[in-house]
Amino acid sequence: MNKAQLIEIVAEKTKSTKSQSEQILDATLKTIQEALKKGDEVKLVGFGTFSKTTRKSRQGRNPKTGETVKIPSAHIPRFKPGKDLKDALN
Numbered sequence: 001m002n003k004a005q006l007i008e009i010v011a012e013k014t015k016s017t018k019s020q021s022e023q024i025l026d027a028t029l030k031t032i033q034e035a036l037k038k039g040d041e042v043k044l045v046g047f048g049t050f051s052k053t054t055r056k057s058r059q060g061r062n063p064k065t066g067e068t069v070k071i072p073s074a075h076i077p078r079f080k081p082g083k084d085l086k087d088a089l090n
Contacts, residue, residue: 003025006025007021007022007025008021010024010025032050035050036050036051036052036077037052039052044082045082046082046083046084046085047081047082047084047085048079048080048081048082048085049079049080049082050077050078050079051077051078051079051080052075052076052077052078053075053076053077053078054073054074054075054076055073055074055075055076056073057070057071057072057073058070058071059071
């Protein structure tokens with residue numbers, strides 16, 4: 001499912017227009033991104049928790065030359081599914 005398909009389904013279920021559904025989805029995603037950027041967690045009970053974590057720097061290897069390369073640390077998003085989401089998939 002892509003974003004356009006998701007917007008269409010949300011519009012049908014909420015009996016709103018596609019443009020209204022797109023604005024709501026965009027605002028939701030933007031709000032989650034901003035919260036993670038500040039270091040906050042976003043908990044959606046039953047669905048899951050979005051959080052930010054730091055991946056440590058590490059040594060890598062250039063596959064062409066075999067040369068060792070230092071890969072810097074980076075902030076990455078994490079998602080931990082909630083119980084209801086896990087149960088829905090079984």
